[in-house]
Amino acid sequence: MPIYEYEHLKKPCSLGRLFDVKQSIHDKSLMQCPNCGGPVRKLISRINISAPKTNSELRDLGFTKLVKRDHGVYENVTARDGDSRMVIRGKPETLPDLKKTIRD
Numbered sequence: 001m002p003i004y005e006y007e008h009l010k011k012p013c014s015l016g017r018l019f020d021v022k023q024s025i026h027d028k029s030l031m032q033c034p035n036c037g038g039p040v041r042k043l044i045s046r047i048n049i050s051a052p053k054t055n056s057e058l059r060d061l062g063f064t065k066l067v068k069r070d071h072g073v074y075e076n077v078t079a080r081d082g083d084s085r086m087v088i089r090g091k092p093e094t095l096p097d098l099k100k101t102i103r104d
């Protein structure tokens with residue numbers, strides 16, 4: 001379930017001025033704090049990605065991460081099956097194949 005951020009409009013309670021609530025996307029926005037009953041409003045959701053991520057997490061999220069190893073030479077530390085591990089400037093065939101990334 002996604003996590004939504006709410007803000008107390010008046011006096012914050014023990015949850016703090018801002019607090020997170022796990023809700024189904026089908027649930028209505030809360031109008032009252034579940035803890036103190038005070039008026040609250042839902043904040044525009046943040047992108048729910050907290051850095052840093054491991055390389056395998058990045059790969060699972062569909063990111064490609066290149067780490068510079070030398071002049072014009074980058075290691076693709078999120079290489080997927082069949083991707084070249086090294087990406088070399090001027091050699092487009094060493095670039096990762098994005099068609100594979102979005103296949104699933």
Ligand SMILES: [Zn+2]
Nearest residue numbers: 013033035036
């Ligand atoms: Zn409250």
